[in-house]
Amino acid sequence: MLYYQTVVIISMHETVSNTYILEMLDIDKRFQGVHALKSCSINLRQGEVLALVGENGAGKSTIMKILTGIYMADSGEIIYFGNKVHFKSPKDAQDAGISIVHQELNLMKHLTVAQNIFIGRESKGFFLDDRSIEIKTQELFDRMNIKSIDPRSKLADLTVGRQQIVEIAKAISFDAKVIVFDEPTSTLSDTETEVLFKLINELKQKGVSMIYISHRMDEIKQISDRVTVLRDGEFVGTRDTNDVQISEIIQMMIGRVTYEQPKESSSVPPDAPVVLKVEGLSSIDVEDISFELHKGEILGFAGLMGAGRTEVARLIFGADKKTAGDIFINGDKVDIRTPEDAVRNGLGYLSEDRKHFGCVLGMRVADNIVLASLSNYVNGLFLNEKKIARDSVEYKEKIDIRTPTVNQLLKNLSGGNQQKVIIAKWLIRNCDILIFDEPTRGIDVGAKSEIYKLMNALAKEGKSIIMISSELPELLRMSDRILVMCEGCHTGTIPIEQADQHAIMTLATHHLERGA
């Protein structure tokens, strides 16, 4: 209902201006069954900064890749300076004056700054003329007021922030009329961000239009003229930045009707023993993470992509190296350096990427179930097939894995049942603390609710669960408490009684003061 209303409001808003230099109309794109963009439209005025926001998977990057010729739209059209255009390659888009600063640095570290900027645009003759591109680069830097970068230095010798500046300079060097910035500040320090914003303002003065993708609400307020929100591949609305509250933007981003009923209150008694305690956990990815996990509790981990949730899980599990912090299990300090140590201490980790890390698709269900505890299933040199069969059948029935027989190859099972097999794998290993990383990703609705049921049953049995999820409704339905992260930091923990999407998103987009 809510959703319907927003759409109506926006279509009124949209009729205001007809001075757009760029309009993307009814863009539709599917990837192997996933409907990434559903007749999505955006537009851009001359000399403005348009912020493009949305949750993970809302379609921001996809629509920008279509604009810059990396992907082709299935349907819809692009009107650019009044003409219908059709970009078949990045080069087409560049030639038309549209360039993009990618989220991941797309540079060649073994080449010099000048060589990077002018890659693909070398002189026509047989021999290269590095001198002339160095001069051109210097001129470009002079125009951009960049003093600290030598066009001749090797890119690998520059800091990441300066590499980002080079990438931006490259985008500008195409005489760009439209520049897309895809989360440009995620790798920048505050001072570097300031330099970037100054640059953006100067470009604006020169009439360059920019599309700015970011999760950071404060930045968007600071730099953009208008904000366009996408959700689930659809256009939600556009607002003038000056007239809109951050909370409204967040509301537009969340938008969807929640099918799952949120948990009303936690069933875990406040005096339940602490089974896992993490203190000051840090690594190159995350900073000073502390929390406690109680017996029988489901602790949700919320945050946007790249907030560091998986990284925390991997640190606890010993898969990555921590730089500081302590882990206590049942009150005892433990030294976990490898996943093997973690498993020995009763930890189980269900990876977000099932296919890569979680299971062996080409092996039988039974083999997958006993994979992590194989040493319990050997007689001397040989595997005890009888015991493997007996125990795997037991777990198949216990958690209701839908397969005619445990001798079925895992790849023949549905995603939800594969997930159950992985859960069985850790249960059979007697893990009391389970970390579920995106347990319902790629699973259909019916299977999802079965996984939920199973998790609740496990918690009731006294297992403790950390659940990482990018789907807020799911977290709200499952968790007893929700821990929120933003950019590697723990920004707050909300008891379920007080938790709603708005509170979580506010913490998840909270840009912490850095450099303290």
Added chain:
Amino acid sequence: MLDFIKRMQLQKLLALGALIILYLFFAYFGRNFVSVPTTLSILSRSYFVGFLAIGVTFVIITGGIDLSIGTVMMCSALIGGLLFTVFGFPLWLCLIIMILVGTAFGTANGLLVTKLGLPPFIATLGMMMVSMGLGSILTNVRAQNFPTLLGENAWFVRLFLRTEGNIPTGAFFLAGYLILTFIILKMTKLGRYTYAIGSNEEAVRLSGVNASRWKMITYMISGTSAGIASIFFAAAYTVMTPGTGQGFELDAIAAAVIGGTSLSGGVGSVTGTIIGVFIMSTLAVGLVSIGLRAPYQVFFTGVVVIGAVFLDIQRTRRANRVKK
């Protein structure tokens, strides 16, 4: 001066230093080491590896690998020998065909890698077997002979290996090829894209460059170099045996690595590669001159390669650390 050293790349400088130290070492301890015959011996075994290694350096800089060059070289030589002795083609025509056979194999590798998207390791491993098999099939598993310095067509050896007066003519060709490929790598668009693809192929593609096409060309260069190498192999070794050739690609790759070419792509030079080739041949000839048998050459070459790869990894790690 410091800037110059930096530009030269540390590892290449090291390789050059190692070559000089090796030479001085064997000059002092070896039997009859500083002499015309020894020098010729070092040179004559360097020519064909030199061409192979220069060619494969292009592919390695793009981050790929070409495992087929050894057997492609042998296949070219066998086809050339077959046309010359059995079909009576004029020798000069056979030589041209030998180069073209190499180009054809290189093109096939390039197509497999860029059009079909096979990993270079697998594609060229397959081509290694294909070329070895083809050489055996075409020659009916019979060895093929080339002219020697003594009989008819002695100009072949005189031109590509050495004259009766011990002028190492092959060295002029190798030097010429070195200069040519050096210019291509450092001063032309092809060279720039070769390094760029090895650094970040996706970035090259997103910059609007047809990366596949340039990558394809590097495989063609590698194949063509193998074709050229077959001429110099034939001049030095006269008798071509079907079913052999495997192993030369590893010598060539080892030479490139010793010379500072990084197997992870983006870094390398043909001058470094040639230094690597001469380190290996000096080591081989030198160890014999101090009375050590063939297995010791293999052993010490292995030690040098491990050392070079270790340095490469150290350097890569260091580069990554700076980034964080």
Added chain:
Amino acid sequence: MKKTIAIIIVLVLSLGLLAACGDNNDRDGLYIAVLSKGFQHQFWQAVDAGAQAAGEHYGVEVFFDGPESEADIHVQVDMFNQQLALNPDGIALAALSTQAVLTQLQDAYDKGIPVVGFDSGVPEAPAGQIRATASTNNQNAAALGADHMFPVIRDKIEAATEADPVVIVVLSQDVTSESITGRTRGFAEKMHQLASGVNSSVAITGGYPAINTGDAGAAVRIEVVVGATSSSVDMATAASGALTLPGLIGFFCSNEGAANGVISAINAGSVVPAGVPIVGFDAGESQKAAVRSGIFMGGITQDPFQIGYQAVSLVVRAIRGETIGDVDTGAQWWDSTNMDNPDIALLLYD
């Protein structure tokens, strides 16, 4: 970084130094290079041992080397080049391909470095460039087999008449290769000579017409049987046929292929008539087993130790300016009584 580089350089150089110190690099005495067709094979190890023994005897430095496989012609060419560069006093060579080393032979000749062949030598080398060859004389070696077989069957030969003839079979893989024809001829003619001493009616018949003496009706026939092709199947067929010849009293196999043919035939059901001695040339794995179990009487093997020893002594004599000629490096008789003696076991390469 600098430290690791330093460590690597020091490591490489010190290894090299150690190696150099370990080797007696004596420039005063004579230096002879022996280039074989192989290295790791037991046969070549024995050749090496012989060459080193000769080196010790004459007080010269012997350097023995060979490629890993017989297909590695280019490796042998490199080795030849390297040795020529060391200005050796003499070279012994078993060439993988004469064609591939023609230039090097010419160079050695021009420099006045004497080259001798060993084992299979340097066939079809330009006249004068190979001073002599040390190799097994196949004819003499095979005759050794006749010498050992004759005492066992002497009584039967003596008793044979034209009405009740006896047959001695010589099974040969082919009659074209030089080594096998030499062995066929060597055994047949020696047996003919020995048998003629006790019986007046002796003849050589069968598949190698060059040595036939005609009379198929003789009391003692030495019958040469040749396989249809050299394939193991055809050799087994030929062997099983030969084993059923009436009056069979002795059986000689001219190489390992022929011996294996007999063994295959027996495995397939052929029966060796009681008291028939079987003698084979060479010493393959199954041949050794057959001798050990008593199916074969024994065998003849080349003497690789002598090949190496004689090769080096030929070179030394050539350096001294003596006139030299080809040397027969001899052969050894082996059977179940002596095959485990260390000096014989060394010769029974697989």
